[in-house]
Amino acid sequence: MDTKQRKLLATILMIAFFILVSFIVLFPLYYMFMASFKSSKELFRNGLDFRILPGLMSLDNYRLLFSGKGSVYLYWYRNSLSITFLYTISSLFLSSFVGYGLGAYYFKGRNVVFTMVLFVMMIPLEILMLPLYKLIVGMSLINTYYGVILPFMVSPMAIFFFRQYVSSISKDFMDAGRIDGCTEFGIYFRIMAPLMKPAFGAMGILLAMHNWNSFIWPLIVLRTNTMFTIPIGLASLMTPYGNNYDMLISGAVLAIIPIVIVFLLNQRAFISGLAAGGVKG
Numbered sequence: 001m002d003t004k005q006r007k008l009l010a011t012i013l014m015i016a017f018f019i020l021v022s023f024i025v026l027f028p029l030y031y032m033f034m035a036s037f038k039s040s041k042e043l044f045r046n047g048l049d050f051r052i053l054p055g056l057m058s059l060d061n062y063r064l065l066f067s068g069k070g071s072v073y074l075y076w077y078r079n080s081l082s083i084t085f086l087y088t089i090s091s092l093f094l095s096s097f098v099g100y101g102l103g104a105y106y107f108k109g110r111n112v113v114f115t116m117v118l119f120v121m122m123i124p125l126e127i128l129m130l131p132l133y134k135l136i137v138g139m140s141l142i143n144t145y146y147g148v149i150l151p152f153m154v155s156p157m158a159i160f161f162f163r164q165y166v167s168s169i170s171k172d173f174m175d176a177g178r179i180d181g182c183t184e185f186g187i188y189f190r191i192m193a194p195l196m197k198p199a200f201g202a203m204g205i206l207l208a209m210h211n212w213n214s215f216i217w218p219l220i221v222l223r224t225n226t227m228f229t230i231p232i233g234l235a236s237l238m239t240p241y242g243n244n245y246d247m248l249i250s251g252a253v254l255a256i257i258p259i260v261i262v263f264l265l266n267q268r269a270f271i272s273g274l275a276a277g278g279v280k281g
Contacts (some may be wrong), residue, residue: 036061036253040245061250073227073251076233078202079145080212081258083229087149087211088204094154095203096196099162100188104174114163114196121156133220147221148214148229160204164175165199201266208262212255230255 001135035043066072102114132151141147173195177187193200215231222228228236234251237244 030276032249033253036250040243041184043245061246062254064246065250065254072225073233073247076230076251077230077254078169079222079227080229080231080255083145083148083218084208084258085212086145087152088208090149090153091155091158091207092200092204095158096162096193096200098154099159099164100166100196102159103163103166104169104192117156117159117163121160129217129220132217136221142221142228143223144221148218151217152211155207160206161203162196162199165196169195185229201268205263205266212259 016268034057039058039060039226042056052187055168102110102117128151136142136147136151139147139150141150156244163183169192177191182190213231214229215235218229219232224231225233225236230251234248234255237248237251
């Protein structure tokens with residue numbers, strides 16, 4: 001077997017491997033999508049059934065989400081969208097500022113600040129929950145969007161990522177801006193921010209996904225049913241007295257849509273941003 005045949009065989013095996021992995025990853029999503037069209041009684045009667053049976057499938061579960069008691073799902077969806085949007089935009093703006101400063105400028109104590117950022121990344125949320133909760137109570141932000149967003153508005157992970165990305169960009173762009181008379185803020189907004197677009201795209205997906213799936217902190221801060229986010233709301237459907245699988249599965253299917261849209265809109269930036277973000281430290 002010559003070199004070309006070996007490369008062709010390796011390519012075919014690699015493609016087959018990734019197709020297999022894709023099926024394994026998408027299989028639960030396919031089952032969840034099919035189950036969302038069946039009643040909970042049908043699910044328990046037949047168990048794992050992946051066949052498409054028109055006679056047993058209907059849109060009743062989705063109608064249930066938007067009528068009667070299920071209409072509260074619209075509040076959960078609105079809350080998740082609002083919190084995720086506000087958190088992602090504010091965290092991208094502030095974290096990119098800090099990461100840009102650490103990656104583009106040389107000043108006394110820069111390494112100390114960066115070490116503190118790394119240290120904060122290592123602290124589990126469970127350790128911070130009590131002091132953060134007391135802070136939010138003192139600021140009267142319980143059961144509000146700001147109570148969920150404010151403690152994590154600046155993300156250590158995003159700071160680290162932007163710092164790494166900015167470190168890989170030539171400083172000649174900044175020097176050229178200074179020669180042309182740009183202020184430091186002008187250099188950031190007019191020159192560096194456009195060059196950091198892949199980093200914004202990558203971190204936008206990661207931050208949005210992290211906040212959309214966040215459960216523990218919103219559960220602590222939010223109190224009323226109409227203020228719940230989707231993860232909390234869907235979890236509330238599972239109780240010791242019975243589980244509402246009709247709303248749970250169909251609600252979980254609809255909850256995937258925003259993150260899929262965000263990823264599809266930013267997938268190129270996500271891939272290029274992750275590839276470039278770790279080039280230089």
